[in-house]
Amino acid sequence: MIELYAGVAINGLMIGAVYALVATGLNLIFGVMRVVNFAHGEIVVGGMYIGYGAWALLGLPTSVSVALAAIVMFGFGYCFQRLIGNQFANRPQHAQFVLYISLALIITGGLAMAFGPDPRSIQSAASFSVYKIGSLRVDATRLQAALSAAGVILALWLWLRFSLTGKALQAASQNIIGGRAIGIRIDHVFAIATGIGFACAGIAGALIAPLYDTTPYLSADFTLIAFIIVIVGGLASLPGAMLGGLIIGLVEGLAAILFDPSAKSLLSYGLLIAILLFRPMGLLGKRRAL
Amino acid sequence: MSGSTTTRRQVALGSIFLLILLLLPLVVDGYYQTMLTTIFITALVGIAWNLMMGFAGQLSLGHALYFGIGAYVVALMAERYGLSPWLGFPVGFLVTSGLGLVVGFLGFRFGVKGVYFALLTIAFAEFARLLFEHWDYVGKTGGLFLGSVKPDNRSLITLRGSATFYYYAVLATTLFAWLWCGYLVRSRLGYFWRAVRDDEDAARALGVRAFRVNLLAAGISAGITGIAGGWFALMNGNLFPESVLGMRVSIDFIIAPIVGGLGTLCGPILGALIVVPLNEIAKEAGQALGLNGLNILLYGTLLFIVIVAAPDGCWPWLANRLALAGRSSSKPDGP
Numbered sequence: 092m093i094e095l096y097a098g099v100a101i102n103g104l105m106i107g108a109v110y111a112l113v114a115t116g117l118n119l120i121f122g123v124m125r126v127v128n129f130a131h132g133e134i135v136v137g138g139m140y141i142g143y144g145a146w147a148l149l150g151l152p153t154s155v156s157v158a159l160a161a162i163v164m165f166g167f168g169y170c171f172q173r174l175i176g177n178q179f180a181n182r183p184q185h186a187q188f189v190l191y192i193s194l195a196l197i198i199t200g201g202l203a204m205a206f207g208p209d210p211r212s213i214q215s216a217a218s219f220s221v222y223k224i225g226s227l228r229v230d231a232t233r234l235q236a237a238l239s240a241a242g243v244i245l246a247l248w249l250w251l252r253f254s255l256t257g258k259a260l261q262a263a264s265q266n267i268i269g270g271r272a273i274g275i276r277i278d279h280v281f282a283i284a285t286g287i288g289f290a291c292a293g294i295a296g297a298l299i300a301p302l303y304d305t306t307p308y309l310s311a312d313f314t315l316i317a318f319i320i321v322i323v324g325g326l327a328s329l330p331g332a333m334l335g336g337l338i339i340g341l342v343e344g345l346a347a348i349l350f351d352p353s354a355k356s357l358l359s360y361g362l363l364i365a366i367l368l369f370r371p372m373g374l375l376g377k378r379r380a381l
Numbered sequence: 382m383s384g385s386t387t388t389r390r391q392v393a394l395g396s397i398f399l400l401i402l403l404l405l406p407l408v409v410d411g412y413y414q415t416m417l418t419t420i421f422i423t424a425l426v427g428i429a430w431n432l433m434m435g436f437a438g439q440l441s442l443g444h445a446l447y448f449g450i451g452a453y454v455v456a457l458m459a460e461r462y463g464l465s466p467w468l469g470f471p472v473g474f475l476v477t478s479g480l481g482l483v484v485g486f487l488g489f490r491f492g493v494k495g496v497y498f499a500l501l502t503i504a505f506a507e508f509a510r511l512l513f514e515h516w517d518y519v520g521k522t523g524g525l526f527l528g529s530v531k532p533d534n535r536s537l538i539t540l541r542g543s544a545t546f547y548y549y550a551v552l553a554t555t556l557f558a559w560l561w562c563g564y565l566v567r568s569r570l571g572y573f574w575r576a577v578r579d580d581e582d583a584a585r586a587l588g589v590r591a592f593r594v595n596l597l598a599a600g601i602s603a604g605i606t607g608i609a610g611g612w613f614a615l616m617n618g619n620l621f622p623e624s625v626l627g628m629r630v631s632i633d634f635i636i637a638p639i640v641g642g643l644g645t646l647c648g649p650i651l652g653a654l655i656v657v658p659l660n661e662i663a664k665e666a667g668q669a670l671g672l673n674g675l676n677i678l679l680y681g682t683l684l685f686i687v688i689v690a691a692p693d694g695c696w697p698w699l700a701n702r703l704a705l706a707g708r709s710s711s712k713p714d715g716p
Contacts, residue, residue, distance in 0.1 A: 127496055175689070182692060184440055184495070189639050189688045192632055196681025203674025307674065311628055315507060318500055326496070354515055360508040367501045368491050 105237035107340020114320035116291030122327035130195035132313030138296020164293030172285035210304035325376025427649025429605035435644030437598035438578030443502030449626030451607025452614035481603020510626035642694025
């Protein structure tokens, strides 16, 4: 019995690490531009299709498709922000909301046209391999995805902290006018932030492509999960996204065996409402944005 | 003064518009009548949502909660207890406006604002959807069907009838709600709403009770949305948690008032007249060409064009064109 719960907990934590990467992307975009990316789940699904396409058409392994997803989504995010997003930087919230919703619809529609509504899954021998630790069996693909996601998040933290561009991003998130005054190209920095945010979502998508049946309509769930995580962890807090991702992964995993698999999100939303009411800045959030 | 001429023009054009709507069922068939009724329902929810967002400045992204609960209350009372919708509608209004007050109370009391408030409303709506999907009494994901109440010729008693009946019934409801909102935003309360929206601290300093004023907006908005949900339930005859409480429902309802023009009285109506047919055309085109997803792509693209080309919505532009640009309808900030 204990093994069952331990197995479920570990599975939850592993998927939680990938969720954390998705949420980190959302958080970075919000942290720098104060914009909620309602198309985030669509980018994740885009990454999943890149993973699927790379495997189905070219037979590429996950490691290559992850790099591909990162590059494609970074480029997409950078161009989107440069061409359109920056014009909306000072618009009211509802206008930004409609912009991102329309982007989400365009992506979902495009993917549905390109791949059809049928689920696509990657079937390879690797997807059945497991690691055995004592009496625990850990799914290899899942573990690799979790470790890669954690690695990307760690790399991103280090980059934000130590590289010049990373510092510029942080400066822009704290004070745009001050940033401009000391010569930061805000347009460029915003585009970089969006690019990295999209790349995080794309990488996460490519990582979980072997675990899910990919359909264009998965996107809303991913967007909502990312929202829950960033609120629980704290909007604009990167460690918060990590913590939130792990918590939500764990909660969903345990709720699925304790109650009902389809009711797992109910608990997440309950947690979200409680957090919003009693600690709206999130577990690790510091200041109140907006 | 040109003000009175403008007012006269507004009344004249409004009457012509209403007259066209009243006569339209004589020339169009059931299919178009149902589509027009959908437009009215979208406009009705848009008017309600706009009251909260456009005038009181609270971004709610979870209006599906009130729409869905309103729909389920009317449907359950009719189906499970055989009670007339004449009773269902008042109960639905009370329940949904009560819910609106609760969500508003929790949000405003705990100081949840801006993005956080928007996400709180999404959370409540999604929570309700998931709850309904696992609740036997409301039929779970299998849905709820209005089988016992057959459409008959005593429409005014049972409130179930033909497409034409729903057309006039929802038109009347929408007109009533529009007039009520028009009255409200011109009233003392309406000025308080805008004062709180534009600068809450300043409004408070002048003695406006921001908390209570905001709460009223949330309650009234939710109640009207619940009524719209009730009509949707009666007209459709079936309800699924996803189709009335889902995230997509909230989004669809919000788009019309934004496209039409936020914080204007006519914006939600114009928005519904634009958005619903666009959605329908995109759907038809997708089916005709047999391309899955084309409808979503077209809809998204059109929205994108509107929000980039007309960021304040279409009504301010149209109002100028029709020389209705009096003090009251041209500026998004006016009553």
